[in-house]
Amino acid sequence: MTVPSAPAPRGPIPRRLAFLTVPLMINLIYSAVTLLTLPFSGPVLNDLMAQMQTQMGVTGMTLSPAQVTAVLWLSFALTVVQILCLYYTRRAVLDGRSWGRVSSIVLAVFSLLFFPLGTVLGIVMLIGAFDRDVVAYTAR
Template sequence: MTQRPSPIPSGPRPARLSFLTVPLLIGVIYNGLSLLVLPFSGPRINDMLAEVSGQAGLSPLQLTPEQVTATLWTSFFLTAAIVLLLYFTRRAVLEGRSWGRGASIVIAVLSLLIIPVGTLLGIVMLIGAFDRDVQRYVSR
């Protein structure tokens, strides 16, 4: 037996719903683009490590090719998971699901740490998440 997707809430969407959906869409696009750039980051990893260790006054640190590959694959899977989380959270908010609002609040609080753009998007998302009309809209 197949499950039917639940219908979109009746009535107009609240004006501040876009305070949640637009930053989530920006996150999906930004992280999706970073997935496209990731395969070309391999040679840059050792350059960056050498630069940072030189600035810290330490001997240059170099990763083996296997470590670089493992780092890139780990970054790929983590970024892909973030893209999926942002996509499904945005979709849940648009469908009026309450877990989408909760996930948006967690994402907004974590994005406050990404100075300066993430902080701005996090504040906008928190304003939208605590708007009364948005809370009513996502009450399922």
């Protein structure tokens, strides 16, 4: 059984649509690299906890192996959800769907929090999302 393809959006593809799709692709690649490095982050967690312990003067801040495993699996699941959200948002924007534009605005606002690269990508995405041609292109 095949999935019916979405009808092509009306009109030519606007120039500033790349202001949405390129930062989404950069975020997608960055998240994929993060996902690939996640299995090697276990020892880093305990090292980070040890550094915090010495700086704050607090004792007993270590993670058991079960807690490290839980943290890594939770990080894995959240990163997979983020990758899927970025992928489907980018596809929706390219297909001219309005929910893709709205989702990219939400992602752009969250990207503003991750200084410095995320801030730049978020600003570029917001400029592209509020462009008149992009709004008209994603009006379905």
